[in-house]
Amino acid sequence: MSSPASARLDRFRRARRDRDLAVIEGFHALKHALRFDAEILEAICAEPQQLQELASELAPDLGGRLMALAHPVEPELFAQLAPRAARTGVIALAKRTHPSFSAVLTDHADAPIVLLEQPRDLSNVGACVRVAAAAEAAAVIVTGRHDPWHADAIRGAAGLHYALPVLWCQEVPASDRALVALDPAGEEIGLREIPPRAVLAFGSERRGLSQELLAQATHRVRIPMRAGVSSLNLATSVAAVLFALRLAATDRGREPSR
Ligand SMILES: C[S@@+](CC[C@H](N)C(=O)[O-])C[C@H]1O[C@@H](n2cnc3c(N)ncnc32)[C@H](O)[C@@H]1O
Structure with missing residues (x-):
């Protein structure tokens, strides 16, 4: 049976090849995605304290939405979720939009x-x-x-x-x-x-x-x-x-x- 950590790694790995999903790396990208109504499936953060500070300073309009979404994980696991881990310590999976x-x-x-x-x-x-x-x-x-x-x-x-x-x-x-x-x-x-x-x-x-x-x-x-x-x-x-x-x-x- 896979652990929650390896299941999470697997979801992020598979999402990078999935034409219906988007991997959103970093605070600014996630901030805009939320402002423009992206359907976020999962968000992970390495340092909740840093995320809280960024959210209060740069996205007060989002209220507590970012913090409510972000699930904290160990920095070692976070580092494996992207080829270059986002310095702002947050990454998410979302649905892509498919406009006609x-x-x-x-x-x-x-x-x-x-x-x-x-x-x-x-x-x-x-x-x-x-x-x-x-x-x-x-x-x-x-x-x-x-x-x-x-x-x-x-x-x-x-x-x-x-x-x-x-x-x-x-x-x-x-x-x-x-x-x-x-x-x-x-x-x-x-x-x-x-x-x-x-x-x-x-x-x-x-x-x-x-x-x-x-x-x-x-x-x-x-x-x-x-x-x-x-x-x-x-x-x-x-x-x-x-x-x-x-x-x-x-x-x-x-x-x-x-
Ligand atoms: C780096 S440029 C491509 C250079 C390429 N060697 C050429 O001569 O078109 C990339 C694109 O930017 C646009 N572009 C760059 N400079 C431009 C200019 N002065 N006027 C109009 N379009 C420009 C064009 O659409 C161009 O195809």
Whole structure:
């Protein structure tokens, strides 16, 4: 018969391969997951005193929810629950969300969708999810072989996968949205020329966007950079575009109506 400790280790190990589950490592990721209504199945902490202090200082809005959820275990067991144990001493299992592509693509709100074509670096994917959530993008869609719900991506996103739809596919279904390719070799155009509800496509860290995607794009746009600089980092370019659009929309909202 397995002990409770080995059963717990086994659940965390299996969860890393389960497409319905998410492993949430660290205080900030768990804090955001709770704020955005993740269904937490199990939470484990190594140092209840430290968790209590973090919760009181950084997440008073969660009241006692974090402490009520977190089950204390010995530090030796905690260290085995993740390849790199979270310094903040907490880890959790939660259900993933499975939003529908058609609901996301047909949504009529003005917010853009971020499409990441075959990204290679999971921390970059996480950083893109984090900034997309902050800028209130409609969704993040990821193609390629890297699961955007991998624990490293969730850690990079500080748990903000629960704040907006994050979808994984190999081919993005067609929709009525404009497809805007973000490409260092694109044209410099005004923000007003980027239509609302666009799918903003960003390429992989090494190769950029594929020829197939560039051929389908309705616009090919460049973020202006100083001469001699080849490109921005993937997550930095997502942040630049989303916040430029968001600030432009805020400015338009402030313009006096004529
Ligand atoms: C690190 S860059 C890829 C660099 C790649 N060698 C290339 O030339 O596209 C990753 C992605 O960030 C986006 N990006 C980076 N700098 C950009 C810029 N100045 N203008 C538009 N998109 C940019 C693009 O979508 C690009 O595919």
